[in-house]
Amino acid sequence: MRHNQNSNHRSQLLFGSSAIMFVMMTTTAAAQSSHVCSAWNVDRSIEVIAPASGIPVCEVHYRKPDENVPDQMLWRSSNSMAFCADKAQSLIDKLTNAGFDCREGALAATTATLQPVTAIDTPTQVAMANQDAGQAPAAQNQSAPDDRQPMPMGGVPYQRIPGWADTSWHLAGYADATFIVSDFDGETTADFSAARFNPAFHFQYKDLILIEAEAEISVDGDGETEFELEYAQADIFLHDSATLVLGQFLSPVGQFQERLHPTWINRLADPPPGFGHDGVQPASDTGAMLRGGFLIGDEMIATYSVAIGNGPRLSHEGGVEFEAKGADDNSNKAVSGRIGFLPLPYLEFGGSFLIGDVSGSSDAEEGDDHGDEEPDDHDDDAPLLDDLSGLMPTDAKVTLWGADAAYTRGPWDIRGEYLNATRDPMNTAFEGSGGVAALPELELEAWYAQIAYSLSGLTDHKVIARFEPVVRYGEFRITGLEELAEEAAEERLDIGLNYWIAPSIVARGVAQFRDFTARHDDEPDSETRFLLQLAYGF
Amino acid sequence: MKKSLLILGASVPLAVGLLIVQTTAQTTAPAQEQPQTTTGDAASIARGAQAWANHCSRCHNLRSPSELNAELWNVSVTHMRVRANLPGSVADDIKAFLISSASDSGGYSAAPAAGAAFSSYAHLNPGDPARGLEVYSQTCIACHGADGRGSIEGVPDLTLTNGRLAISDDFVLTNIINGYQSEGSLMAMPPMGGNPDLSEQDIADVLAYMRKEYKVEAINKN
Numbered sequence: 235m236r237h238n239q240n241s242n243h244r245s246q247l248l249f250g251s252s253a254i255m256f257v258m259m260t261t262t263a264a265a266q267s268s269h270v271c272s273a274w275n276v277d278r279s280i281e282v283i284a285p286a287s288g289i290p291v292c293e294v295h296y297r298k299p300d301e302n303v304p305d306q307m308l309w310r311s312s313n314s315m316a317f318c319a320d321k322a323q324s325l326i327d328k329l330t331n332a333g334f335d336c337r338e339g340a341l342a343a344t345t346a347t348l349q350p351v352t353a354i355d356t357p358t359q360v361a362m363a364n365q366d367a368g369q370a371p372a373a374q375n376q377s378a379p380d381d382r383q384p385m386p387m388g389g390v391p392y393q394r395i396p397g398w399a400d401t402s403w404h405l406a407g408y409a410d411a412t413f414i415v416s417d418f419d420g421e422t423t424a425d426f427s428a429a430r431f432n433p434a435f436h437f438q439y440k441d442l443i444l445i446e447a448e449a450e451i452s453v454d455g456d457g458e459t460e461f462e463l464e465y466a467q468a469d470i471f472l473h474d475s476a477t478l479v480l481g482q483f484l485s486p487v488g489q490f491q492e493r494l495h496p497t498w499i500n501r502l503a504d505p506p507p508g509f510g511h512d513g514v515q516p517a518s519d520t521g522a523m524l525r526g527g528f529l530i531g532d533e534m535i536a537t538y539s540v541a542i543g544n545g546p547r548l549s550h551e552g553g554v555e556f557e558a559k560g561a562d563d564n565s566n567k568a569v570s571g572r573i574g575f576l577p578l579p580y581l582e583f584g585g586s587f588l589i590g591d592v593s594g595s596s597d598a599e600e601g602d603d604h605g606d607e608e609p610d611d612h613d614d615d616a617p618l619l620d621d622l623s624g625l626m627p628t629d630a631k632v633t634l635w636g637a638d639a640a641y642t643r644g645p646w647d648i649r650g651e652y653l654n655a656t657r658d659p660m661n662t663a664f665e666g667s668g669g670v671a672a673l674p675e676l677e678l679e680a681w682y683a684q685i686a687y688s689l690s691g692l693t694d695h696k697v698i699a700r701f702e703p704v705v706r707y708g709e710f711r712i713t714g715l716e717e718l719a720e721e722a723a724e725e726r727l728d729i730g731l732n733y734w735i736a737p738s739i740v741a742r743g744v745a746q747f748r749d750f751t752a753r754h755d756d757e758p759d760s761e762t763r764f765l766l767q768l769a770y771g772f
Numbered sequence: 773m774k775k776s777l778l779i780l781g782a783s784v785p786l787a788v789g790l791l792i793v794q795t796t797a798q799t800t801a802p803a804q805e806q807p808q809t810t811t812g813d814a815a816s817i818a819r820g821a822q823a824w825a826n827h828c829s830r831c832h833n834l835r836s837p838s839e840l841n842a843e844l845w846n847v848s849v850t851h852m853r854v855r856a857n858l859p860g861s862v863a864d865d866i867k868a869f870l871i872s873s874a875s876d877s878g879g880y881s882a883a884p885a886a887g888a889a890f891s892s893y894a895h896l897n898p899g900d901p902a903r904g905l906e907v908y909s910q911t912c913i914a915c916h917g918a919d920g921r922g923s924i925e926g927v928p929d930l931t932l933t934n935g936r937l938a939i940s941d942d943f944v945l946t947n948i949i950n951g952y953q954s955e956g957s958l959m960a961m962p963p964m965g966g967n968p969d970l971s972e973q974d975i976a977d978v979l980a981y982m983r984k985e986y987k988v989e990a991i992n993k994n
Contacts, residue, residue, distance in 0.1 A: 314895035404840075404847035438847045446851055469850075474860035477853070493855065499832040527857040533826075537857035574857065579826035642830050645925050690926045694935075696956020699926065737833040737958045771832070 269326055270341055271334035276300050278334065279341045280325055282318045292318035299341060400440055407434040407448060410497040410769040419758035444469040465518060479523040482558045485516035486523065486539035486572045487586040488651050489638045498771030501647060501686045501704045503744045507726045508680025508710030514653045516556035516570065516588055519543030537574035542567050545590035546632050552673050553718050554592060554632055554657050564629055566591040580643035588634035594627035594662030625670040630660035645691025650683040674714050682708030702732040719752035738771035814969035820869030821914035821966050823862050825924045834924060836960045837873035845870040873962030893945045896973055899980025907974045908981055911967045920986050926959045930986055937988040941979060948975050
């Protein structure tokens with residue numbers, strides 16, 4: 235702020251002195267060339283002026299007589315008339331390309347005060363001229379509202395900023411296609427895995443609110459098109475360090491789900507074990523979240539995200555589903571969040587948590603995974619007694635904690651995460667139980683460590699520099715539910731090679747070695763896969 | 773009891789939010805009425821270049837500022853402010869840098885087409901290395917690093933004796949002033965390094981600083 239005040243004072247001094255000098259000099263200056271560019275009932279004048287004093291040698295003046303702005307001196311040179319001629323011609327060319335009709339000639343003289351430049355050959359004034367050439371305003375022009383004088387009744391005059399509206403929007407997202415060759419139990423299969431398209435829509439109103447939503451459109455193995463809502467949220471900007479999020483949002487727990495899961499960001503073709511669907515990584519929730527970050531000193535940043543939502547549900551297998559639902563199956567909301575700390579810009583540590591309940595009521599099993607269930611009217615305080623087992627359904631507490639770290643400097647991208655979730659023992663009528671049954675405590679544990687290195691750190695070669703080898707090792711452990719463990723518990727080693735076609739377009743090949751750690755002795759317990767993938771973030 | 777806890781739990785973030793809204797409204801009410809708050813002054817652009825290099829690469833490759841136009845960058849960075857938990861002031865700085873370097877920004881025109889004549893900058897004063905250090909430390913350092921070897925992925929090593937600086941001053945100045953993308957590189961350097969408030973003389977000073985500091989002479993001085 236002090237800098238700005240000083241700059242303002244300096245600018246005022248320069249402006250004043252330069253304006254006086256200009257008035258003195260223009261009385262004797264001679265125009266070396268003069269052009270008028272016309273379009274849409276507006277005229278623009280570009281003149282190369284040679285002050286009689288010879289100091290400077292030349293100036294390029296730009297006039298917009300229909301706008302209430304001072305004339306502009308875009309360039310000047312102390313020793314080269316050719317410089318001014320070139321600059322004037324470049325501006326004429328730019329206006330011509332934008333649809334102006336430019337001809338030699340002069341507009342009637344103006345008495346408007348000239349706005350001077352503050353440095354020889356400075357480009358800073360050129361932005362205004364470029365706006366006439368159909369270009370959106372540069373950042374510096376957006377300060378224009380600051381110059382508006384308050385009206386007597388309050389508020390400010392309406393001001394049209396070319397190229398900008400109160401509402402802006404952006405279509406982002408990602409898409410990928412994958413080819414998978416698998417060797418499992420001596421049988422080799424090769425499939426073009428379903429392509430996936432994830433458009434994300436961002437609508438922003440001023441600097442007050444952002445509405446954003448992402449859908450995932452894909453085709454399953456049977457040819458059925460699947461359409462899922464990944465998130466749909468309103469971000470309300472309350473403060474420099476606080477944003478209120480309402481709606482369905484990606485879980486703030488850990489790094490992977492919220493920030494790394496898009497395939498153009500993920501350094502490998504799929505999530506680490508336990509970090510995808512049906513894992514220990516919470517995917518999303520519906521509710522409210524407060525989040526933001528603080529600068530500590532010049533470089534350090536602390537971040538926080540605290541969410542309250544409908545929370546997890548019991549899965550059909552007796553596990554825990556950490557996916558957003560449009561209704562709650564119990565009266566307890568889940569609280570989750572993450573605290574992050576960056577002591578250096580390229581080093582981040584984070585800690586996450588989630589505390590919630592899952593319901594053992596059979597009503598919870600009636601819904602499907604699509605989140606379209608109606609709120610049930612079951613009274614959780616009066617569970618039904620199962621006549622056969624003599625058990626009553628109960629709720630169970632789910633607690634999750636996690637830690638993550640990332641080092642991202644230059645060509646290196648090194649990161650790791652750990653998540654641990656526990657569901658207390660409970661009674662529930664889960665699928666296939668034939669009634670209410672007791673479930674023991676369930677513990678889900680997943681972790682991974684990953685190293686990626688861009689060869690651009692070694693060479694500037696136009697092809698080699700775009701390769702990036704990646705290695706990741708991860709593990710998903712399940713204790714307490716044998717069937718679930720048999721299906722999903724695994725150790726996985728991924729060795730991949732990325733080729734970056736563009737910063738957000740990658741072609742990759744991955745060799746994946748999976749060991750299923752809870753399979754019975756008579757079942758195959760290892761699989762080798764090769765994945766080829768093209769991913770594009772837009 | 774459970775419902776009481778539920779109501780209490782739901783009330784806390786809302787109460788904190790309302791408190792912050794009230795506090796913010798008292799101190800920054802006029803700003804709320806303004807269409808955009810990105811000021812884009814020189815200091816903000818310089819901070820934004822550094823913040824862009826620091827924070828965006830925490831999760832993904834840096835996308836070239838020329839990938840989007842100014843309006844799209846405005847929305848995109850707002851989205852990233854939420855996703856990456858960036859303080860609003862940091863996000864505004866990043867916007868200032870990206871918008872000033874965007875494909876439709878009002879800065880310098882695009883780089884000359886291949887084969888086009890490069891400009892002569894003979895009219896500039898001889899570069900001043902001391903002033904060049906000042907400019908380098910405020911803008912160029914974000915991507916090229918204090919040692920000139922590059923601080924982010926894909927930025928060339930300027931200290932190589934046969935590298936990017938081993939060409940004539942006019943060629944280097946043309947590349948910096950108009951912006952440049954090396955053959956095969958994922959990242960383009962925006963015109964004026966993304967800081968349109970710099971003058972051509974500033975760039976000449978930076979070049980003088982780099983030649984002195986990195987001891988790289990032009991192979992062909994023309």
